Each structure stands twice: as structure tokens, then as C-alpha cells.
Amino acid sequence: MPTFTGLLILSIFVTSGLCAVYQQLSDLKQDRFDFVVVGGGTAGAVVASRLSEVEKFQVLVIEAGPSNEGVLNSQVPLLAFDIQHTPYDWNFTTTPQKFANGRTVSYSRGFMLGGTSSTDLMVFTRGTTDDYDRWARVTGDPGWSWDQMFPYFIKNERFMPPTDGRNITGEYDPTIHGYDGMTRVSLVNEVQNPFESNVFAAADELGGNFQFNLDMNNGTLLGTAWVQGTNGGGERSSSATAYLTRQILGRKNLHVLLNTRTTRIQRSKTSSSDGPEFDKVEVVGNGWPRLFRATKEVILSAGSIGSPHILFHSGIGDAQELESVGIKPRVNLPSLGKNLTDHPFLLMVFEANTTEPNIFANSTLLAEAFEEWNSSRTGPLANIPSANIIYGRLPTNLPFDDPSPGPNTGHWELVLSLNRRPTATPQVIAAISIVSPTSRGTLTINSSDPFDSPLIDPTFFATPGDIAIARDAVRNVRKFFAAKSWEGYITSETPPSAGADSDDELDAFISGNFTTTWHPGCTAMMSPKGADYGVVDPDLKVKGIRGLRIVDASVMPFLISGHLLAGIYAIGERAADMIKQDWMS
Structure with a gap:
């Protein structure tokens, strides 16, 4: 590939x-x-x-x-992963991370016009009312509140239907989007059934953290929703x-x-x-x-x-x-440089019994998909890597202060997709992001030469709360895929997460495998x-x-x-x- x-x-x-x-x-x-x-x-x-x-x-x-x-890997939505670790990436690396026993983490940042908006995975989430109201509260400026920032969300956005013309009624809330802005935003171009139908059947069955959310950009990032991405018109819309x-x-x-x-x-x-x-x-x-x-x-x-x-x-x-x-x-x-914050990231992989095609495992299918995308901006290459997203919260009565800014906000995020990489058998991926972290790191320098890379130390998982969120997310992934809709579809969990059940075993899995969602701020x-x-x-x-x-x-x-x-x-x-x-x- x-x-x-x-x-x-x-x-x-x-x-x-x-x-x-x-x-x-x-x-x-x-x-x-x-x-x-x-x-x-x-x-x-x-x-x-x-x-x-x-x-x-x-x-x-x-x-x-x-x-x-x-730059085709930037332009074609489903090729987004292939732009990282190339000349279009700053290719930074973190300092050794204590929780990872000294392991460093690759730190991708966009090195081209458009910056990381030209190299990211294009998931488009505004955040929550709690997030921006906290900004307004801690800065003393009401202009940073959700209500006063909302017109800028609308000004930025040009929401458009998928290029294949499918009916997206019931998959988003048309009243909260902008249609005359700059950034082209859309939903998935091509539904992958039975995967997507199983996702929402499981959400209906389980409720709670997994309840259906009509639109993840409504200010409440909780539940299961269709992903919105900057792939409007079938190609990446960057700055x-x-x-x-x-x-x-x-x-x-x-x-x-x-x-x-x-x-x-x-x-x-x-x-x-x-x-x-x-x-x-x-x-x-x-x-x-x-x-x-x-x-x-x-x-x-x-x-x-x-x-x-x-x-x-x-x-x-x-x-x-x-x-x-x-x-x-x-x-x-x-x-x-003293408040560096990032969202830690984990992958869980499950074997699947499905005949849904994987274009990256078949050169003929890939060539056909590229021809379709090149001629009409339709087909699987017009999609971002995932169609479904879930945000959930920890149980109440926590032994530590709630790390989220409020009740509308999740502690963890799950991005669900079929594995688009060539594998011996079909696989499903659950990508976990810790979206309410309390760990804080640093950005410093150790040289007076401006061409030397800075020292990037996100200090991932420095607090018990962040580790507890990660454990909870892993257990909720398993709960979700244990729903009846997945019977006969999900066959097994794969290493390295498979078999990690106790807190100590989960901590070892997290320590040895976490990376970053590439969200430094x-x-x-x-x-x-x-x-x-x-x-x-x-x-x-x-x-x-x-x-x-x-x-x-x-x-x-x-x-x-x-x-x-x-x-x-x-x-x-x-x-x-x-x-x-x-x-x-």
C-alpha cells in the first residue's frame, strides 16, 4: 500500500x-x-x-x-493514515514516558500548508457546552462560552450530504449546523452493513453510556453517534x-x-x-x-x-x-510550555466473521475504488476511517474528583471501525481516547539552536484518574461487543489486550501499548x-x-x-x- x-x-x-x-x-x-x-x-x-x-x-x-x-494521501480521506511519518510530518518524538517504563511515543504534527488539518484523521467534534463554559469561567471572558462560540462554529462549517446521495435523515440534527461556511463537513459516504447496523443495535440494547445520540456536535458528547468528518464533497477539507x-x-x-x-x-x-x-x-x-x-x-x-x-x-x-x-x-x-495536555490513545482489536470487503487487502478492489473516487469522489475512499463514535463516563461515586468539566462531557471516547489494513482474517478496531485527562506535561528546550527539536513530555497517565478512565474504557469496549447484535460477528479479542482482566493486568496492557491521539494543547x-x-x-x-x-x-x-x-x-x-x-x- x-x-x-x-x-x-x-x-x-x-x-x-x-x-x-x-x-x-x-x-x-x-x-x-x-x-x-x-x-x-x-x-x-x-x-x-x-x-x-x-x-x-x-x-x-x-x-x-x-x-x-x-498530495494524494492528504486529499483522499481513507488514505489519512498514510500521510504520517512522511516528509509532510514534523516527525517529533516524546521524551521517555515514566508510565510506559521509559518508552517514547511518536508525535505526528502536520508539516505542510494547512498544518495538522492536512494530516489528521478528520473527525469533527466541537466539544461540549461544559468545555467552553469552563473556558469562559477560568478566563473571566464570557466570549469563550458555548453560546458565544456557537456562531463561530456555524461560520466555519459548510455541512453537506454524502457524495453518494444516500438519505441521512435521523443521522444528524440539521438545525445545529452551518451550510455557508468554509470547512466542508459530512457523514459517511458509504454505509458498511452489517457493521454499522450492529453498532446501533448494540446501542439500543445496552443504553446507558451507549444510548443513541442524534448529533455529536449538539454540545453533549455522550452516547453513540454517526461520525462527522471534514470529508465533505468526498475529499479532505483542510484549512x-x-x-x-x-x-x-x-x-x-x-x-x-x-x-x-x-x-x-x-x-x-x-x-x-x-x-x-x-x-x-x-x-x-x-x-x-x-x-x-x-x-x-x-x-x-x-x-x-x-x-x-x-x-x-x-x-x-x-x-x-x-x-x-x-x-x-x-x-x-x-x-x-508548563501545561501540555494530550489525549492518550489505545487500540483494541477483535476478530470478526464478516464478508464485508476490505479494499486494502485486494489490489483489484483498491484500483477500482481509486478510479471511482478519482471520477466522482464517491466510494469507500471518500470516507474517513470510521463511521461510528461513542462517548462515555465513569460510574458515579468516584474515589477522586470528577476530571470532566461537567455532566455533558465524556471521560473516554471509542471510535469504531473495520480494520482497513490487510489481515489474515477480518477485524474490528476500537480506538480508545482518554478525553478528560488530568495529567499535565511540559514542553521545553535543551539547546539554543532553534533547529533542534523541543523536548515534548506529555507525562501520560501521571494520575490515578487517567488510569481508571482507561481501564473503564477497555471494560466498556468488551461490554459493547458482548451485546446480542454482535453474536456470530465478533469471534474473539486479540492480543495484547486479550486476557487482561484484573486492574494490574489492564495497567500492564495500557502501559505497554498506549500512544497519543495527537491532540496536544x-x-x-x-x-x-x-x-x-x-x-x-x-x-x-x-x-x-x-x-x-x-x-x-x-x-x-x-x-x-x-x-x-x-x-x-x-x-x-x-x-x-x-x-x-x-x-x-
Whole structure:
């Protein structure tokens, strides 16, 4: 399979000929802009696109990676797994994890225009009312509440029916979606029966944690639902394809610079001077350094890993830690990088008795599926890897404080699918994500060289609560597949989870096999204006610095309890409005 898709990537790759897109640093002659957006990822593309709607604003986007155009593994939804561990991935690795007995974890982040929205698995969940109301509560800004963020969900979304035209009545709530936005969202294109029918039959039989939820984006992430994904129109809708379309890139005031690494942000003025304080962006491209100047704001959108990394090398962070690696401190922000939060991930695999076709196990079927997708954007390749999702909660009367933000929010998530990889016999996969973790890690550096990778330590499973959630999730997977609807379909559980029953056995399985859902956040968390902790104020301006804002998942004070994509889009949309209000009033 990798060879097949690799050849397809090479065969259809094209280079953008648009004048607003610069493939290398030397192509861009202009040095001064109103806004310099560092990072063309999920939020960065949103902010740049929205700011360039104002004709008088000159906007530059600096993206470390290449274009997203023509990268088939990014474009075809069901090939999403094949974009990881390629040149389009930063290919980070965590530090050795204590709970894993020193094992490191691969840490994929998108390295191309669109960032991780161009490389993720495209599950689209907004989070819950509890998530955003907690943001509003801890930041002191009601603008981050669910009710006030909801218009930004609608503004971002262009919900559309599956490309095969099937009837999706009863699989979503049409009253809570946007139909004129930017990101194309849809349901599964092709139903895999009897798998999907068994899922909902089991949900009806078991109830409780598994009760049917009409729409997982209604603010209550509990129960069993149809997955919504960013595969509207039968192909990936990323921030690059949605917010940086050819029409938008044709704006004379928008400039997108690719293949260029931002190394530092430099201070040119004191805090008492007029204009932005840190206004010079130092970049390297084709081996050559250069400075770009922002006359209004520098907007960091390099992600939860990239944004703190750039700030550290700019002399912003914990002063003692910076001095210890030979960096002169410019602004002391001890909270930077200190709140790294992620959703741990586990896989359970079950043997299945089914004749449902697996296109990846048959080269003829795969070629036929690609021809169908290429001609009409229909068929199995138009789907994201899963059609069904379940969110559940721990039992009441816990021996520790409830780690979730409220009763509408799950502690764990199950994403269910047929195994799309070639195997000797058919298999069903249950992917577990711990969506209300209490463990907190760190992002740091041990070198003054900005090209050295940061030290990523999510500190997975550092608390008893996170381990208890994982155990509960495993036991609920087994309960779900023991439902009557699966009789004769699920035949056995496979190693390494099979046979792990006691708490100690489950802990050993979790320790030896967990990875990440690739949902890092909170490394530049929001806190109330004037607070002596946190990194940004609720308007996303970096504390104590004029003219510098952060807009990405790093500003989340707590992770949302689902997949991060929809929340990051909403952050980007709200941030763009706040920036416009500051500079157009």
C-alpha cells in the first residue's frame, strides 16, 4: 500500500502558479506587512484569510512546510493514515514516558500548508457546552462560552450530504449546523452493513453510556453517534483547501510563503514605545536568514509545539530555564510550555466473521475504488476511517474528583471501525481516547539552536484518574461487543489486550501499548487579564508584550473533550474578529 500511494503522490503533484504563493524565500521581495502570521496551519490559515478580507491590510503567512496541493494521501480521506511519518510530518518524538517504563511515543504534527488539518484523521467534534463554559469561567471572558462560540462554529462549517446521495435523515440534527461556511463537513459516504447496523443495535440494547445520540456536535458528547468528518464533497477539507482557496489566494494583499522556517521573533522597541514591541520575524529559507517586519501585529499560529518553541528561542519563557541553555531572557513567562495536555490513545482489536470487503487487502478492489473516487469522489475512499463514535463516563461515586468539566462531557471516547489494513482474517478496531485527562506535561528546550527539536513530555497517565478512565474504557469496549447484535460477528479479542482482566493486568496492557491521539494543547494557556499566571490574556495577546498574539490550540486553558479541529477553527474565527475590531475601530 505505501508503494501504491507513493507513486500516486508523485504522478499528480503540481506546483501552485498563483502569484500570492511563494515557494521559496528569495521569491518574496516585500519585507513589511501589517500582519505577519507565523504558521499556515489550522488557525493560521483562518486568521490570514479573514484579515485579508480587509483590503487595506497587508498580510503575510509564513509556513515551514510545502504546499498541500497534489498530495494524494492528504486529499483522499481513507488514505489519512498514510500521510504520517512522511516528509509532510514534523516527525517529533516524546521524551521517555515514566508510565510506559521509559518508552517514547511518536508525535505526528502536520508539516505542510494547512498544518495538522492536512494530516489528521478528520473527525469533527466541537466539544461540549461544559468545555467552553469552563473556558469562559477560568478566563473571566464570557466570549469563550458555548453560546458565544456557537456562531463561530456555524461560520466555519459548510455541512453537506454524502457524495453518494444516500438519505441521512435521523443521522444528524440539521438545525445545529452551518451550510455557508468554509470547512466542508459530512457523514459517511458509504454505509458498511452489517457493521454499522450492529453498532446501533448494540446501542439500543445496552443504553446507558451507549444510548443513541442524534448529533455529536449538539454540545453533549455522550452516547453513540454517526461520525462527522471534514470529508465533505468526498475529499479532505483542510484549512488550506477551505480558507486558502485559489480565489482567496488571488487577493493582492495576501502573501503565502512556503518552505520557510521561523526561528525567532525579535524585539525592536521597548514596552513604553508606540507600535508593536516584538515586530521582527526572523526566518531561514534555502539556508539564508531574513527578517520580516509587522507594523501592526505578529500572530503566532505555529501550533501547541511550534509556538512555544519559537517563543523560547526569542527569549520569552521561564527566565532561569532560558539562561540554563544559553538564551538571554527578554520576557519572563514561567507558564509557557508548563501545561501540555494530550489525549492518550489505545487500540483494541477483535476478530470478526464478516464478508464485508476490505479494499486494502485486494489490489483489484483498491484500483477500482481509486478510479471511482478519482471520477466522482464517491466510494469507500471518500470516507474517513470510521463511521461510528461513542462517548462515555465513569460510574458515579468516584474515589477522586470528577476530571470532566461537567455532566455533558465524556471521560473516554471509542471510535469504531473495520480494520482497513490487510489481515489474515477480518477485524474490528476500537480506538480508545482518554478525553478528560488530568495529567499535565511540559514542553521545553535543551539547546539554543532553534533547529533542534523541543523536548515534548506529555507525562501520560501521571494520575490515578487517567488510569481508571482507561481501564473503564477497555471494560466498556468488551461490554459493547458482548451485546446480542454482535453474536456470530465478533469471534474473539486479540492480543495484547486479550486476557487482561484484573486492574494490574489492564495497567500492564495500557502501559505497554498506549500512544497519543495527537491532540496536544494548552502550552500557552489563556488566563484572566492581569493574572500572574498563564501566557495569553483572553484576547490572546501575550501577557506583558505589545503587538504579539497567539492563535492556535496552545491557548486552550483546558483541552476540549473531543477532537480539537472544530475548536481550533472557532478560535481562529473569533481571534480574527478580535484583531479586526482592534485595528478597524
